[in-house]
Amino acid sequence: MPNTPARCPALLIAAPASGQGKTTVTAALARLLTRRGWRVGVFKCGPDFLDPHWHALACGAEVDNLDLWINGEADVRQRLYQAALAHDVLLIEGVMGLFDGQPSAADLASRFGIAVLAVIDAAAMAGTFGAIVHGLRHYRPGLPWAGVLANRVGSEGHARMLRQAVCGAAADGAAASDLDAGWLGALPREARWALPERHLGLTVASELPDANERLDAWADALASTPLGLLDRAGWQRWAVDFAPVADAAPEPLLAGRTVAVARDAAFCFIYPANLRVLEALGARVAYFSPLADEPLPDGCDAVWLPGGYPELHAATLTRNRRTRESLTAHVSAGRAVWAECGGMMLLFDGITHTDGRRWPMWGLLPGEVTMQGRLAALGPQQWRTPRGVLRGHTFHHSTVATAWPADAQTEPVSSFGQPERVYRRGALRASYFHAWFASSPAATAALFSAEAA
Template identity: 55%
Template sequence: MTYCPALFISAPASGSGKTCVTAAIARSQVRRGQRVRVFKTGPDFLDPSILERASGAPVYQLDLFMGGFAHCQALLAAAAREADLILVEGVMGLFDGKPSSADLAAAFGLPVMCVIDASAMAQTFAALATGLANFRPGLQHCGVVANRVGSEAHGRMAAEGLPDDLPLLAALPREPRLILPERHLGLVQALEQPGLDAQLDAWADAWDAARRPGFAFKPLPIEDAIETAPRPLLAGRRIAIARDAAFGFIYPANLDTLRALGAELHFFSPLAHEPLPACDAVWLPGGYPELRTERLAAHPTLAGALARHVAAGKPLLAECGGMLALLDELTDAAGDTHRMAGLLPGRAHVQQHLAALGLQAIAWPEGPLRGHSYHYSTLETPLPPIAKASNPNGGKTAEALYQQGSLRASYVHHYFPSNPEAVAAFFKS
C-alpha cells in the first residue's frame, strides 16, 4: 500500500470549469515544489495537453472501458510511488456515461470535489451541491468549488446552506482573461497557445487567493499494482509517428505500449516538412489536418514516401485525422475542397455540427481493441469495411475499419493497452 494525497475533480456538467480548476491546482502545487501527476477520465486529447503543461508531467487516461480496472490501478499506483499529489479530472457531469466519473471515483475510493458554475445562481448553489453529494451513497465528497462568482458577496451567498461536511473550498472569480480558447472538438491544443504558461500562472494565483483556510490534501491509501509487461513482439521494429499540431492526438499510454513491445519510435512533423523517417511501419494519429491542408499539400516528399511505403507492403495505421490526410479530397468547414495524399480512395466533408461521438469496441483481424470516436467530418469511400465497431452505451456511433493493402484506417482512436498483442501483430505484419 502506498499513501499519496489524491483528489477527483468533477462537476454537474461539461463547461463548468473542471480543466481550469484542475490546472490551477496543479500549477499552484508545482510552484510549491510538489511533484504532481494528473489523470483525465475517459478519452480526451485536448484537456490533457493543458494539464500536462500545468503539471510538467504526461497526463494519462483513466478509463474503465478502454483500459479496464487493473490497468487504471497500475497507472494510479505508479503515480503514487513518485508523486506528492494525484489529481484526476472527470469527464462531463459526475454521473454521466457508462462508466461514469462517479464509477471511477468509487472504484478507487478517490475523494470528489465538484466544480459548480455559480455565475447564474446564488443560494441554489447549495441545493445543487448537496444533491450531487447525496445522489449516490458511498462516494466520498470532500467539498465544492464555486466557479465564476461575480464578487465576494456572491461567493458567500453560494456557501449559504452547505452542510459542515461539504464545505466551500474556493470561490473563483469570473475573469475573461482566464478563459481558454476553443474550436470544434474542444480546447485549442496547448502547443498552439503561446501565452498558456502565463495564463496557467494566473489560474494558480486565482486559486491561491480563492481557496478557503483549512483546505488541505490528505494522504490516501492506493493499492500497489504493477501491470504485466507485454512480450517484446516488436523488438527491432522502427515505427515512424507523425506528431505536430496536425497530428497531435496521441495517448501517452499508446507510446508506452509500443516501447514495451520493443519498438523504436521515430517522430516526425509533416507540418515542418520533415521527411518520413526510415521505418518498418507508420502511424498517422488524429489531429487537425483539416485546418492545415495547404501546408500538408505543400510537403515535397511525404505523399510519395507513404505511397512507396504501402506499395512495399509495410503497415500504415491512420486514425481519424490521419485517415483524412490520406484521402483523395477533403472539404473543410468553409466549403473549400482540398486535394489530399490520395492513398485512400474517397472524400470527406467537415460539417458544422458533430458527426460522431462515443466509446468504441472493434474487432481487428488480429484481435479486439477498444477506443473512442469524436469527429465533425463525414466520409465517402468505395472501400467496404473489414470490421465495424460497437458502442458499449448503445449509441449510434459505430465506426468502420478499412483496409487497402497494408494501409489500415478508421475514425476510431485506438487505445493500444487494450490489446498490445493485436497492435504488435499489425505493426509487425
C-alpha cells in the same frame, strides 16, 4: 512486485455538466502545487486528447487517461498505484457531468475511494447553488466527497452568498469550518484568462503563446481559497491507499522494428501511454512532421498517423510533397500503416470544409472527407481483430464518402452509437477509431507488423 499499498492524497475534479471549468481548476491546482515544489500527478478521466495538453503544461509531466471500460479496472488501478509511489498528490479531471456516461467519473471515484471536488459555474445563481451541491453530494450514497469550488463568481458579495448556501449555520465560522462543510472557495469570472475552445474541445495549449500566463493567473486566484491554503498535512484528509496489480510485460513482438509517428500541430492526438506500449513491445519510436514536409524516418518499418486537426492545416498539407511521396512509397512497398481519425482524413482524395472550400489530400484511399457543422460520432468502441480486442473510442466532426469497401468495423458500446469502418489497402489500415494500445498489445503489434498485409 511489493504488495504494500501506496498512500497518496487524491482528488477527482468533477462538475454537474461539461463547460463548468473542470479543466481550468485541475490545471490551476496542478500549477499551484507544482510551483510549491510538490510532485503532482495528473490524470484525465475518459478518452480525451486535448485537456491533457493543459495538464501536462501545468505540472510538467505526461498525463494519462483513466477509463474503467477502455483501460479496464486493472490498468487503471496499476496506473494509480505507480503514480501514488512517485507523487505527493494526484489530481484526476472528470468527464462531462459527475454521473454521466457508463462508466462515469463517479464510478471511478467510488471504485477507488477518491474524494470528489465539484466545480460549479455559479455565474447566474445564489441559494440554488446549495441545492445543486446537495444533489451532487447525496445522489449516490457513500460517494467520497471533498467539497465544492464555485466558478465564475461575480463579486465578493456573490461569493459570500454561495458560501452561505453551502455552509449554512457555519457561514460565519473559521476556515476549518468551511472545509468541514465542503466550501473550498470561489474563482472569479474573468474572460481574459479563459482557456479558448474550438470544435472537438479546448485549443491545444502549445498553440497559445500566453498559455503559461493563463495558468499562473488561475493558480494565483486559487491560492487564497480554502483549498489553495491547505498545506501537505491538510491534504492528508483525502489520502487513499492504492493497491498494486501484477503487471506482466508484453511479449516483444515489435523487437528490432522502427515505428514512425507523425507528431505536430496537425497530428497531436497521441496518448503517451500508447507510445509506451510501442516501446514495451520492443519498437523504436521515431517522429516526423507532415506539416514540416519531413519524409518518413530512414529505415522505418511502420507508420502511425494519429488523429488531430488536418482540416485546420489543409492548405499546407496539400502542398507538402516529401512526406506524401515517402509515405506513398512506404505503402507501395507493403509496409504497415495505422491511420486513425485525422490521420485517416489525410489519406483520402480531399477534404471539404463547412464553407465549401475543398483541399486535395494525398489520394492513398479513394474518397472524400466533408467537415460537418456538428459532431458526427462520439462514444466508446471496440474492434475485434484476429489478434485480440482493441478498445477505444470515436469522436469526429467529419464524414467520409467512399466506394472503397470496409475490411472490418468496430462495435459501439452504447446502443446510441454507430460502428466505424476500418479501411484496408495492403498493409495500410485506417479508421475513425482511436485505439487504446494497452487494451491488446498483441493486436497493436499486428497493426505495425508485416502481418497487417
